[in-house]
Amino acid sequence: MSEVKGDDPKIAQQVRAITQRIIQRNIKGLEFLTASPIPVGLSPKDVVLSRGTMRLYHYRSMADEVYRVPLLIVMATTNKAFLFDLAPGQSMVEFLLKSGFDVYVIDWEAPTAAERGLDLKTYTQDFIPSCVRTVLERSGEPDVSIVGYCMGGVLSLIYAATHSDGPLKNLACLTTPVNWHGMELNRIWSDERYFDIDQFVDAVGVVPADFIQQGFEMLRPAQKTAGRIRVWEQMWNDEFVKSYRAFERWGNETLPLAGEYFRETTKELLWRNKLYTGELMVDGKSANLANIKVPVLHAIAEHDHICPETASKPLLQLVGSTDKEEIKLKGGHVSLIAGPSAVKRMWPRLANWLAERSV
Amino acid sequence: MAEQKPFDFTEFFREFVTQWERDMDSLANRLMGTEEYSRTMNEAQRVQTRLQKSFSDFMGEQLARFNVPSRDEVVHLGESLRTLDTRLARVERLLQDLSWGDRNVPPPAPVPGPPRTKQPPSRSGANPSAAPSREDRS
Numbered sequence: 413m414s415e416v417k418g419d420d421p422k423i424a425q426q427v428r429a430i431t432q433r434i435i436q437r438n439i440k441g442l443e444f445l446t447a448s449p450i451p452v453g454l455s456p457k458d459v460v461l462s463r464g465t466m467r468l469y470h471y472r473s474m475a476d477e478v479y480r481v482p483l484l485i486v487m488a489t490t491n492k493a494f495l496f497d498l499a500p501g502q503s504m505v506e507f508l509l510k511s512g513f514d515v516y517v518i519d520w521e522a523p524t525a526a527e528r529g530l531d532l533k534t535y536t537q538d539f540i541p542s543c544v545r546t547v548l549e550r551s552g553e554p555d556v557s558i559v560g561y562c563m564g565g566v567l568s569l570i571y572a573a574t575h576s577d578g579p580l581k582n583l584a585c586l587t588t589p590v591n592w593h594g595m596e597l598n599r600i601w602s603d604e605r606y607f608d609i610d611q612f613v614d615a616v617g618v619v620p621a622d623f624i625q626q627g628f629e630m631l632r633p634a635q636k637t638a639g640r641i642r643v644w645e646q647m648w649n650d651e652f653v654k655s656y657r658a659f660e661r662w663g664n665e666t667l668p669l670a671g672e673y674f675r676e677t678t679k680e681l682l683w684r685n686k687l688y689t690g691e692l693m694v695d696g697k698s699a700n701l702a703n704i705k706v707p708v709l710h711a712i713a714e715h716d717h718i719c720p721e722t723a724s725k726p727l728l729q730l731v732g733s734t735d736k737e738e739i740k741l742k743g744g745h746v747s748l749i750a751g752p753s754a755v756k757r758m759w760p761r762l763a764n765w766l767a768e769r770s771v
Numbered sequence: 772m773a774e775q776k777p778f779d780f781t782e783f784f785r786e787f788v789t790q791w792e793r794d795m796d797s798l799a800n801r802l803m804g805t806e807e808y809s810r811t812m813n814e815a816q817r818v819q820t821r822l823q824k825s826f827s828d829f830m831g832e833q834l835a836r837f838n839v840p841s842r843d844e845v846v847h848l849g850e851s852l853r854t855l856d857t858r859l860a861r862v863e864r865l866l867q868d869l870s871w872g873d874r875n876v877p878p879p880a881p882v883p884g885p886p887r888t889k890q891p892p893s894r895s896g897a898n899p900s901a902a903p904s905r906e907d908r909s
Contacts, residue, residue, distance in 0.1 A: 426780070430780070430781070463857065464857070473884050473885050475889070477886055477888055477889040478884065478885050478886070478887055478889050512889040524853070525843075525846065525847060526847075526850050526854060549881070550882045551882075553887070597804055600808075601809050601813075605810075606812075606813040606814070607809075607813045607816075611820070612820055615823075615824045616820065630799075631800075633795065633796060633803075634792045634796050634799065635792065637792075638789070638791065645781070645785070764892070767889075767891035767892065768891045768893065771889075771890060
């Protein structure tokens with residue numbers, strides 16, 4: 413037999429590591445395929461308001477002392493709010509609780525056929541105000557901070573613009589589109605010359621989750637396959653697999669959308685770009701972003717393919733606030749909220765910004 | 772002289788996957804970001820929606836002929852029950868509120884919790900980066 417020479421011990425080490433990983437990959441791969449859905453959203457909470465598709469959670473405090481102003485997080489209507497609370501150690505909610513915030517979250521369930529008529533007015537003039545009222549009652553405080561993510565940010569902006577004399581203290585928007593014409597691919601795919609929104613909504617009533625999910629996946633068609641290859645390669649790495657499964661579950665639990673809401677969003681925001689032009693009217697009230705005077709923070713992600721910078725960037729120019737700040741962070745649309753860079757960058761920045769304005 | 776790093780197959784494979792993903796996405800976005808694609812996709816969507824609706828209507832008629840409820844009807848029934856349940860809960864709460872009013876009792880007090888006295892790190896003199904680290908959150 414030939415002897416190992418020179419730097420060959422390093423090669424031998426590599427071969428050993430690769431072999432071990434192949435064995436682990438096979439053992440853990442089987443577990444991966446047969447495992448039940450990974451538990452998510454584990455931070456203790458109470459459902460304090462529930463109406464149709466809407467749920468309001470109040471998370472149990474994890475600090476001995478909290479900031480005076482309660483915090484209401486508004487989830488995007490297309491997905492479940494457990495993105496904010498994926499797993500212990502990978503949870504924005506847990507971080508905020510431990511940082512001393514009194515945290516409430518608005519989550520959404522799949523709208524039923526009877527809820528096909530929900531529209532922007534329902535979300536911004538009924539659901540969010542009801543939740544704000546509940547938060548104020550439960551906390552005994554006169555004001556509230558709101559954090560909106562993606563479409564939750566859009567709804568929060570409309571709420572803030574139409575309730576400029578309301579109890580809103582601070583507003584933070586995370587990857588929130590305001591210039592909808594900046595979402596180039598979505599605009600092309602929903603071109604009003606070819607996409608008959610009325611025929612579609614009238615036929616389906618509630619827009620199926622598959623349709624929404626396909627829309628997201630078409631923006632990055634190779635992402636899912638590449639993700640599967642990566643998880644196969646990293647199958648030996650328990651932390652990676654756990655995180656992948658949580659994200660995968662979140663992606664797979666995309667929600668259907670109420671037809672009228674989808675119709676209005678497509679026509680008013682995507683086609684006419686009225687949030688950007690300041691012409692949007694909801695329930696007879698102007699949703700001009702210049703009406704917003706409270707402190708505003710906007711976090712945008714460098715590699716956001718769902719809400720690119722062209723769509724989110726103009727927010728600060730449009731709001732009427734004097735105290736406003738934009739932070740641009742590494743990461744994508746989802747990893748900004750729950751990825752590794754969120755833990756290091758976004759959560760502390762958000763917590764510090766809110767802390768200064770929550771007393 | 773710096774020691775030459777041995778070839779790392781794992782790293783090479785990861786970079787390859789990342790590059791492949793980037794190239795595929797870029798190519799797909801170029802192909803799908805055209806007016807022609809939008810027209811074709813929407814036409815296909817329109818036909819599919821029409822077919823689904825026609826098939827659903829046809830199945831509904833057949834099931835009605837056999838006096839069997841369709842899936843839509845069963846779902847609708849379930850939803851109606853859920854709505855009734857929610858409305859009952861709301862009525863129950865309203866009745867409770869009314870009885871509170873009758874007895875001239877103030878509305879429920881805020882839910883007890885920790886004191887709302889926390890000061891931001893900059894005012895309390897604490898380290899601004901004192902938010903819990905990953906290790907703290909075990």
